[in-house]
Amino acid sequence: MKEHAQGMRKAARRGSRADKAAEAEQDVLAKIAGMQPSDRAMAERIHAVVTASAPGLAPKLWYGMPAYARDGKVVCFFQSAEKFKTRYATLGFSDQAHLDDGSMWATGFALTEVTPDVEARIAALVKQATG
Numbered sequence: 001m002k003e004h005a006q007g008m009r010k011a012a013r014r015g016s017r018a019d020k021a022a023e024a025e026q027d028v029l030a031k032i033a034g035m036q037p038s039d040r041a042m043a044e045r046i047h048a049v050v051t052a053s054a055p056g057l058a059p060k061l062w063y064g065m066p067a068y069a070r071d072g073k074v075v076c077f078f079q080s081a082e083k084f085k086t087r088y089a090t091l092g093f094s095d096q097a098h099l100d101d102g103s104m105w106a107t108g109f110a111l112t113e114v115t116p117d118v119e120a121r122i123a124a125l126v127k128q129a130t131g
Contacts, residue, residue: 021058023026028059028066038113039080042089045114046078046122053123054130070096075129088112091122097129 032043043066050057050068057068057075067077075097079090088110099105109125111118 021127022058024058024082027061031061031066034082036082038088039061040080040115043078043080044093045119049114049119049122050076050126055128057126057130076126091125093125093129098128098131099125 008056025119028047032040032047033075035043047066051059054068054075057070060067060069060074062069062074062077062084065077065079069075073096074094076091076093079092081087081089090108091111092108093099095105097107099107114122
């Protein structure tokens with residue numbers, strides 16, 4: 001009987017984690033849907049590229065921005081141009097990203113559009129960041 005009760009509790013916790021993950025992704029998609037068209041188009045492509053390139057990263061909102069985390073810690077995020085009143089959007093990486101290259105490396109990239117070449121570069125960066 002105890003084993004059955006423990007199994008039920010574990011199943012309930014798993015379900016709630018899955019529910020939380022699905023809710024977090026819906027929050028990210030809703031945030032993206034509310035962006036201005038140019039930012040929305042880029043954010044949609046970035047979301048698709050990141051989730052395909054690093055399925056281990058979980059989408060979540062981070063300071064109101066779409067972000068992608070491993071074990072609850074943000075690895076990369078999208079900053080819309082509109083939110084910060086800048087002329088370009090930004091794809092940023094936190095200190096959790098493994099982008100180290102000597103004693104100096106980039107952690108943010110300006111975006112004006114997401115072309116197939118840019119998608120390939122983002123995919124490579126995300127794979128390196130999670131590697």
